[in-house]
Amino acid sequence: xxxxxxxxxxxxxxxxxxxxxxxxxxxxxxxxxxxxxxxxxxxxxxxxxxxxxxxxxxxxxxxxxxxxxxxxxxxxxxxxxxxxxxxxxxxxxxxxxxxxxxxxxxxxxxxxxxxxxxxxxxxxxxxxxxxxxxxxxxxxxxxxxxxxxxxxxxxxxxxxxxxxxxxxxxxxxxxxxxxxxxxxxxxxxxxxxxxxxxxxxxxxxxxxxxxxxxxxxxxxxxxxxxxxxxxxxxxxxxxxxxxxxxxxxxxxxxxxxxxxxxxxxxxxxx
Amino acid sequence: xxxxxxxxxxxxxxxxxxxxxxxxxxxxxxxxxxxxxxxxxxxxxxxxxxxxxxxxxxxxxxxxxxxxxxxxxxxxxxxxxxxxxxxxxxxxxxxxxxxxxxxxxxxxxxxxxxxxxxxxxxxxxxxxxxxxxxxxxxxxxxxxxxxxxxxxxxxxxxxxxxxxxxxxxxxxxxxxxxxxxxxxxxxxxxxxxxxxxxxxxxxxxxxxxxxxxxxxxxxxxxxxxxxxxxxxxxxxxxxxxxxxxxxxxxxxxxxxxxxxxxxxxxxxxxxxxxxxxxxxxxxxxxxxxxxxxxxxxxxxxxxxxxxxxxxxxxxxxxxxxxxxxxxxxxxxxxxxxxxxxxxxxxxxxxxxxxxxxxxxxxxxxxxxxxxxxxxxxxxxxxxxxxx
Numbered sequence: 001x002x003x004x005x006x007x008x009x010x011x012x013x014x015x016x017x018x019x020x021x022x023x024x025x026x027x028x029x030x031x032x033x034x035x036x037x038x039x040x041x042x043x044x045x046x047x048x049x050x051x052x053x054x055x056x057x058x059x060x061x062x063x064x065x066x067x068x069x070x071x072x073x074x075x076x077x078x079x080x081x082x083x084x085x086x087x088x089x090x091x092x093x094x095x096x097x098x099x100x101x102x103x104x105x106x107x108x109x110x111x112x113x114x115x116x117x118x119x120x121x122x123x124x125x126x127x128x129x130x131x132x133x134x135x136x137x138x139x140x141x142x143x144x145x146x147x148x149x150x151x152x153x154x155x156x157x158x159x160x161x162x163x164x165x166x167x168x169x170x171x172x173x174x175x176x177x178x179x180x181x182x183x184x185x186x187x188x189x190x191x192x193x194x195x196x197x198x199x200x201x202x203x204x205x206x207x208x209x210x211x212x213x214x215x216x217x218x219x220x221x222x223x224x225x226x227x228x229x230x231x232x233x234x235x236x237x238x239x240x241x242x243x244x245x246x247x248x249x250x251x252x253x254x255x256x257x258x259x260x261x262x263x264x265x266x267x268x269x270x
Numbered sequence: 271x272x273x274x275x276x277x278x279x280x281x282x283x284x285x286x287x288x289x290x291x292x293x294x295x296x297x298x299x300x301x302x303x304x305x306x307x308x309x310x311x312x313x314x315x316x317x318x319x320x321x322x323x324x325x326x327x328x329x330x331x332x333x334x335x336x337x338x339x340x341x342x343x344x345x346x347x348x349x350x351x352x353x354x355x356x357x358x359x360x361x362x363x364x365x366x367x368x369x370x371x372x373x374x375x376x377x378x379x380x381x382x383x384x385x386x387x388x389x390x391x392x393x394x395x396x397x398x399x400x401x402x403x404x405x406x407x408x409x410x411x412x413x414x415x416x417x418x419x420x421x422x423x424x425x426x427x428x429x430x431x432x433x434x435x436x437x438x439x440x441x442x443x444x445x446x447x448x449x450x451x452x453x454x455x456x457x458x459x460x461x462x463x464x465x466x467x468x469x470x471x472x473x474x475x476x477x478x479x480x481x482x483x484x485x486x487x488x489x490x491x492x493x494x495x496x497x498x499x500x501x502x503x504x505x506x507x508x509x510x511x512x513x514x515x516x517x518x519x520x521x522x523x524x525x526x527x528x529x530x531x532x533x534x535x536x537x538x539x540x541x542x543x544x545x546x547x548x549x550x551x552x553x554x555x556x557x558x559x560x561x562x563x564x565x566x567x568x569x570x571x572x573x574x575x576x577x578x579x580x581x582x583x584x585x586x587x588x589x590x591x592x593x594x595x596x597x598x599x600x601x602x603x604x605x606x607x608x609x610x611x612x613x614x615x616x617x618x619x620x621x622x623x624x625x626x627x628x629x630x631x632x633x634x635x636x637x638x639x640x641x642x643x644x645x646x647x648x649x650x651x652x653x654x655x656x657x
Contacts, residue, residue, distance in 0.1 A: 062349075085351070144498075145498045147498055147499045152584075152608050152609070153347075153348060153349035153609060154349075154608075154609070159349075169350070171347055171350065174344065174345070174346070174359070174585060174586055174587035175585050175587050175598075176585060177499065177501060177583040177584055177585050177598045178583070178584035178585065178600070178608070179584070180579070180608065184418075184580075187418070187419070188418075188422075188501065191419075191422065191423040191426070191500075192422075192423075192426060192499060192500065193426065194498055194499075195499075
């Protein structure tokens with residue numbers, strides 16, 4: 001009797017995951033915290049419409065790439081393009097990442113709401129992040145030290161920021177504080193009078209002050225026409241050409257509903 | 271008569287164990303001992319395994335990059351191409367917050383332990399100790415959240431006054447005590463019998479004035495300090511000292527308790543006051559246990575990750591000047607936690623292995639401090655037992 005039960009249990013345990021996986025064929029997404037809101041809204045929409053479960057993890061663009069290469073996700077959400085090193089690593093594992101641009105995003109340069117500086121130039125931002133400008137009065141602000149806040153090295157936002165503002169290979173100062181997510185950066189900037197930080201545009205709210213760059217404020221219009229200088233595409237990567245449900249999911253940004261979702265979240269539809 | 275014999279026989283048969291039963295008992299004893307030995311050695315083996323696997327992944331880093339950069343450079347750009355893996359500033363940051371938290375937690379912890387074991391009445395202690403130990407039950411992420419959301423902005427907005435008040439509250443009683451003792455000693459030494467009281471009063475007022483001046487000057491200096499960033503070494507040191515406190519208090523209090531009544535009563539019987547008994551008898555007798563408590567507490571601070579990741583600011587630089595606790599720092603544990611995400615053998619083996627090198631360094635540090643404390647405890651015990 002007991003033996004029978006144990007056997008039954010074992011059978012169930014053995015077949016359950018295989019059965020489950022084959023039946024629902026869910027999509028697993030991993031990667032950028034910036035792309036996260038889009039991925040989650042797409043997932044909710046997709047599951048509601050087609051009944052396919054979608055799992056979204058947000059662990060940073062670098063992690064997304066790693067998961068795709070290691071075969072633990074179907075789609076890597078990334079806020080930067082894959083590095084040649086990652087593509088090479090994929091090749092050794094038989095994974096060939098295919099790039100899909102799903103939206104455009106601006107990186108907003110933010111400061112404490114009490115900061116009087118309206119706008120700074122790209123060169124000034126670069127100088128601040130290199131540690132060459134350390135006080136706000138050098139950019140027309142009060143005589144106070146600048147607390148430079150950046151993202152950790154996993155962050156696609158950090159990668160894009162460095163590439164767009166500072167140029168390739170230019171290093172961020174060692175004095176910069178490091179925070180782990182867009183939300184944490186916003187929290188620190190909103191509570192620190194001397195702080196400067198960068199955030200995906202979708203994360204900006206009234207707790208921080210957005211600085212104009214070269215006199216242009218980030219907005220859907222200025223990003224679409226290219227006049228706001230710190231903007232970038234957001235990506236999803238698949239292993240080779242997407243097939244089946246994954247293909248349908250990747251096609252969402254082209255649909256009317258997909259564009260609406262992207263814009264509602266504060267990003268710019270491509 | 272016969273009945274008596276019968277009962278006697280029954281009684282004795284209750285104590286006589288049959289050979290079969292004896293065999294079973296022996297078997298059970300052996301099985302029990304083996305099980306306990308197995309569990310104990312399992313723990314030891316786990317430690318060895320951790321050491322082994324961390325070392326296996328750490329050694330490739332040193333093979334790839336050597337030792338010089340890791341221990342002497344402060345450039346930490348692991349994601350760049352080519353990457354920089356200078357951990358000096360990070361090691362320094364770890365040392366800084368550990369030292370800072372020890373500086374706060376050790377005196378507080380020992381004082382609290384003495385208070386619990388020798389000063390508070392039993393009925394109060396019964397409730398006070400569990401409350402202090404409850405600090406240990408608070409998850410570290412909650413401490414980190416508190417540090418980031420409450421303490422950091424507070425330090426930024428009211429850092430100077432906060433430092434001033436802390437200084438006043440901490441320094442005033444000590445200075446008061448010092449004034450009284452110094453005046454007493456000096457007057458006893460230099461004044462004649464009849465002038466002693468007058469002299470003491472004079473010296474007290476003189477020293478008192480000096481003490482107030484010191485309090486005031488240092489206080490205003492501290493008050494003028496403007497803390498630019500609240501996520502700094504001071505913030506983390508404060509929080510880590512809270513986290514190390516329950517360990518220190520609990521273990522040190524046990525050590526003080528284990529000194530026993532006999533020693534204390536012996537000391538009182540020789541005419542010692544409570545202060546003398548505490549300082550000259552109880553504390554030296556418990557010193558090895560207190561040292562163990564301190565080492566455990568410091569290890570807790572050194573190994574803590576979540577709080578420092580959230581609240582230290584994570585700037586991989588040596589603060590300027592080097593003792594500036596109001597600057598952001600980065601620690602070994604936070605670096606491992608923060609950089610582990612992307613690091614992978616696939617996307618860059620140096621990046622991956624350097625984190626294990628840091629882990630190995632942490633392991634070696636805690637291993638050696640445990641070893642040293644063990645040696646001190648053994649030596650102390652020898653001295654105390656008069657060998």
